[in-house]
Amino acid sequence: MNKYAVEFIGTFFLVFTVGMVSIDPGAGALAPLAIGSALAVMIYAGGHISGGHYNPAVTLAVWLRGKASRGDALAYMTAQILAGAAAALVVLYLKDNSATSAAIESGPALVAEFLFTFALAFVVLNVATAKSTEGNSYFGFAIGFTVLVGAYAVGPVSGGVFNPAVAVGITIMGLSELSNIWIYLVATLLGGAAAALAFKSLKLSAD
Amino acid sequence: MNKYAVEFIGTFFLVFTVGMVSIDPGAGALAPLAIGSALAVMIYAGGHISGGHYNPAVTLAVWLRGKASRGDALAYMTAQILAGAAAALVVLYLKDNSATSAAIESGPALVAEFLFTFALAFVVLNVATAKSTEGNSYFGFAIGFTVLVGAYAVGPVSGGVFNPAVAVGITIMGLSELSNIWIYLVATLLGGAAAALAFKSLKLSAD
Amino acid sequence: MNKYAVEFIGTFFLVFTVGMVSIDPGAGALAPLAIGSALAVMIYAGGHISGGHYNPAVTLAVWLRGKASRGDALAYMTAQILAGAAAALVVLYLKDNSATSAAIESGPALVAEFLFTFALAFVVLNVATAKSTEGNSYFGFAIGFTVLVGAYAVGPVSGGVFNPAVAVGITIMGLSELSNIWIYLVATLLGGAAAALAFKSLKLSAD
Amino acid sequence: MNKYAVEFIGTFFLVFTVGMVSIDPGAGALAPLAIGSALAVMIYAGGHISGGHYNPAVTLAVWLRGKASRGDALAYMTAQILAGAAAALVVLYLKDNSATSAAIESGPALVAEFLFTFALAFVVLNVATAKSTEGNSYFGFAIGFTVLVGAYAVGPVSGGVFNPAVAVGITIMGLSELSNIWIYLVATLLGGAAAALAFKSLKLSAD
Numbered sequence: 111m112n113k114y115a116v117e118f119i120g121t122f123f124l125v126f127t128v129g130m131v132s133i134d135p136g137a138g139a140l141a142p143l144a145i146g147s148a149l150a151v152m153i154y155a156g157g158h159i160s161g162g163h164y165n166p167a168v169t170l171a172v173w174l175r176g177k178a179s180r181g182d183a184l185a186y187m188t189a190q191i192l193a194g195a196a197a198a199l200v201v202l203y204l205k206d207n208s209a210t211s212a213a214i215e216s217g218p219a220l221v222a223e224f225l226f227t228f229a230l231a232f233v234v235l236n237v238a239t240a241k242s243t244e245g246n247s248y249f250g251f252a253i254g255f256t257v258l259v260g261a262y263a264v265g266p267v268s269g270g271v272f273n274p275a276v277a278v279g280i281t282i283m284g285l286s287e288l289s290n291i292w293i294y295l296v297a298t299l300l301g302g303a304a305a306a307l308a309f310k311s312l313k314l315s316a317d
Numbered sequence: 318m319n320k321y322a323v324e325f326i327g328t329f330f331l332v333f334t335v336g337m338v339s340i341d342p343g344a345g346a347l348a349p350l351a352i353g354s355a356l357a358v359m360i361y362a363g364g365h366i367s368g369g370h371y372n373p374a375v376t377l378a379v380w381l382r383g384k385a386s387r388g389d390a391l392a393y394m395t396a397q398i399l400a401g402a403a404a405a406l407v408v409l410y411l412k413d414n415s416a417t418s419a420a421i422e423s424g425p426a427l428v429a430e431f432l433f434t435f436a437l438a439f440v441v442l443n444v445a446t447a448k449s450t451e452g453n454s455y456f457g458f459a460i461g462f463t464v465l466v467g468a469y470a471v472g473p474v475s476g477g478v479f480n481p482a483v484a485v486g487i488t489i490m491g492l493s494e495l496s497n498i499w500i501y502l503v504a505t506l507l508g509g510a511a512a513a514l515a516f517k518s519l520k521l522s523a524d
Numbered sequence: 525m526n527k528y529a530v531e532f533i534g535t536f537f538l539v540f541t542v543g544m545v546s547i548d549p550g551a552g553a554l555a556p557l558a559i560g561s562a563l564a565v566m567i568y569a570g571g572h573i574s575g576g577h578y579n580p581a582v583t584l585a586v587w588l589r590g591k592a593s594r595g596d597a598l599a600y601m602t603a604q605i606l607a608g609a610a611a612a613l614v615v616l617y618l619k620d621n622s623a624t625s626a627a628i629e630s631g632p633a634l635v636a637e638f639l640f641t642f643a644l645a646f647v648v649l650n651v652a653t654a655k656s657t658e659g660n661s662y663f664g665f666a667i668g669f670t671v672l673v674g675a676y677a678v679g680p681v682s683g684g685v686f687n688p689a690v691a692v693g694i695t696i697m698g699l700s701e702l703s704n705i706w707i708y709l710v711a712t713l714l715g716g717a718a719a720a721l722a723f724k725s726l727k728l729s730a731d
Numbered sequence: 732m733n734k735y736a737v738e739f740i741g742t743f744f745l746v747f748t749v750g751m752v753s754i755d756p757g758a759g760a761l762a763p764l765a766i767g768s769a770l771a772v773m774i775y776a777g778g779h780i781s782g783g784h785y786n787p788a789v790t791l792a793v794w795l796r797g798k799a800s801r802g803d804a805l806a807y808m809t810a811q812i813l814a815g816a817a818a819a820l821v822v823l824y825l826k827d828n829s830a831t832s833a834a835i836e837s838g839p840a841l842v843a844e845f846l847f848t849f850a851l852a853f854v855v856l857n858v859a860t861a862k863s864t865e866g867n868s869y870f871g872f873a874i875g876f877t878v879l880v881g882a883y884a885v886g887p888v889s890g891g892v893f894n895p896a897v898a899v900g901i902t903i904m905g906l907s908e909l910s911n912i913w914i915y916l917v918a919t920l921l922g923g924a925a926a927a928l929a930f931k932s933l934k935l936s937a938d
Contacts, residue, residue, distance in 0.1 A: 112519045119515075123436050123466075130470035137469040139554050140346050144469035146561075147353075147462045151436075154459035155443040158450050159519070200432070204425050204474050218618045225614070229537050229565075236569040243572050247454035247661035247868050252568035255561045259537075262551040262558035263544040267618050308533075312526045312573070319933045326929075330850050330880075337884040344883040347760050351883035354767075354876040358850075361873035362857040365864050366933070407846070411839045411888050454661050454868035553761050560768075632825050639821070643744050643772075650776040657779050661868035666775035669768040673744075676758040676765035677751040681825050722740075726733045726780070 113160040120152035121193035125279035129201035142261035150254025167302035171231035174306035194275035198282035219268035226260035227301025320367040327359035328400035332486035336408035349468035357461025374509035378438035381513035401482035405489035426475035433467035434508025527574040534566035535607035539693035543615035556675035564668025581716035585645035588720035608689035612696035633682035640674030641715025734781040741773035742814035746900035750822030763882035771875025788923035792852035795927035815896035819903035840889035847881035848922025
């Protein structure tokens with residue numbers, strides 16, 4: 111149960127931060143620094159208990175890589191999605207201004223979300239599940255700042271989501287249209303699965 | 318005595334930085350980076366002596382979690398509050414411009430301050446007092462950058478204080494109205510206590 | 525083969541990030557943070573497999589320092605150049621706006637690129653190949669943020685490339701003129717070689 | 732000899748970065764991030780050889796704390812000052828625009844420079860010379876980002892120098908008036924000495 115509670119807490123603060131820094135008045139050009147740091151610090155806080163996924167696409171990758179049971183994976187995803195929704199409700203309470211959703215094109219958005227969710231899950235599998243990097247102190251920084259990089263790199267193309275729980279949260283907040291949520295779900299889950307495949311075919315999973 | 322002196326020094330530089338970057342000419346959109354980094358570097362400098370709390374809400378959480386005596390907790394809080402006041406006086410000497418206090422609404426501010434002081438203390442308890450994260454090199458970054466995240470996320474709602482010693486300092490500087498100080502004291506102490514409760518009920522406190 | 529694949533993946537995301545944050549709408553003044561962080565996180569992800577060079581000038585330095593075979597060095601460089609070209613093609617697909625190349629002067633640009641590629645390779649050799657820094661957790665941050673520093677310091681002079689694979693990528697993207705690519709190739713390879721020479725003459729290569 | 736060469740290299744890149752990001756076109760509000768990161772990465776690169784001082788005020792503090800011989804201290808300071816001057820000459824070659832020096836008031840500037848050089852040297856002594864923090868991976872980040880904090884906090888008051896070698900460099904570059912250099916020399920050396928005194932009187936120097 112503790113693991114699921116920690117996944118809820120970490121995902122809550124990640125999605126809460128995404129909403130607060132994206133809706134006016136927000137953090138402007140610094141929003142990706144805030145979001146990447148939110149993920150980093152929550153991973154450092156909760157990683158020793160739950161692994162610090164906070165992202166169903168990451169949980170999918172870790173499950174495919176063989177480091178999570180199916181039961182845990184489903185419970186993790188449920189906790190993450192619920193946390194994304196809960197965070198959205200608190201954001202809506204705190205923010206007077208209405209969120210506005212930017213128009214995105216589905217082709218480029220799918221590519222952008224796929225690429226950086228692949229990068230994110232690839233970083234996770236290497237820094238948090240590989241034998242040869244065990245005991246390092248950089249895992250949270252590496253994973254969190256991958257999201258910072260992605261938000262700067264492809265934020266203008268796709269919104270920079272890389273996470274189904276974030277997709278649910280920003281849709282509830284009105285930062286993204288419901289008609290676009292399939293883009294995030296498809297691209298991020300494919301990206302996570304592709305990272306697991308790459309990791310395993312590179313025979314990096316010595317267990 | 319050394320511990321209390323270190324708590325004074327670290328809190329002094331934290332509150333001093335808060336004031337200097339918040340009063341015009343300050344650090345603008347980069348103020349949270351400066352503040353979060355100030356906390357991070359002071360934790361790395363003093364953590365091995367005092368634990369590097371620099372925050373009565375954190376000291377409360379550490380005491381409730383059983384990692385500080387009541388005597389030490391009271392002395393820490395005293396040193397922190399005095400340091401906040403001292404820092405405010407130096408800021409007032411250095412800054413020609415008058416500080417202006419932003420209007421805040423008590424309901425949203427209480428929620429915002431509670432949430433991120435909870436996050437801050439939750440991070441502290443996990444990265445600095447848990448058995449399974451002992452010896453890590455990320456504790457200062459994780460704790461400091463939680464404040465960075467909170468300042469970006471809820472700064473426009475509540476000022477982003479998360480710390481009674483900071484509340485005292487910014488009230489003396491004129492960045493916050495005296496009539497609002499109860500918001501910070503109530504919300505941050507509740508947030509710290511809630512984090513200790515969460516940490517303990519999650520049975521993360523193996524010793 | 526795994527090493528070469530990892531060099532391809534890491535260089536791809538580095539050059540992809542360079543392009544995405546540099547072509548309007550990009551990351552503006554935060555572009556160096558995104559680029560330096562991209563390098564840092566990819567080094568943390570792939571360092572344990574390939575060493576995380578992602579840069580022919582770094583591979584040259586590591587080869588001269590005696591930590592890579594000639595065969596591996598050539599394969600690394602090939603993978604890096606191919607990744608730079610591939611990233612450029614994806615950037616061109618995703619970015620509607622055309623890139624514009626800034627005019628640079630060859631003399632100052634050569635000095636600027638030489639100096640910071642020297643710094644970059646000097647940092648790499650010390651944090652990733654020296655006996656006395658083995659097992660550290662800062663190598664990715666140190667290497668990635670050297671590029672951040674260089675991009676802020678000499679970006680306005682030379683573009684802030686420090687990497688032949690990036691030079692190829694930005695030339696294909698139209699961010700740099702083909703007639704200038706010799707500047708980057710000459711200066712960065714000389715910088716990498718000079719760093720290896722400095723490292724060895726300082727007798728830092730205990731093995 | 733190697734130690735002195737490394738002090739030259741590290742200080743060169745620090746002062747070079749200070750100049751390049753401060754003279755138009757520079758890094759604007761991000762200049763402190765570049766400068767703090769320059770110091771951090773050079774400390775990670777050279778710390779294992781020379782200790783990575785790159786600052787006569789830090790060398791003074793380390794000598795007073797008993798971790799450097801008088802001969803080494805003098806040679807370090809000489810190398811640092813020469814490096815600051817050399818960096819200034821390269822900056823003058825690369826920058827077309829003239830530097831302009833901001834007016835500063837000596838009283839507030841002395842206080843500001845003293846306070847943050849104290850903080851800087853206090854951080855150095857704790858993270859790089861104390862028994863109980865040996866083997867950590869955060870020393871470069873902690874020291875470098877202390878300068879970032881100081882530059883944001885008191886940069887508008889004093890220029891944010893904290894380092895006699897930087898003072899020499901920016902005076903040669905024309906970023907600071909010769910008639911002000913005493914402020915930096917007096918305040919930073921006093922700050923370094925005060926940190927050593929504080930460290931020793933707190934009995935933190937168990938050796």
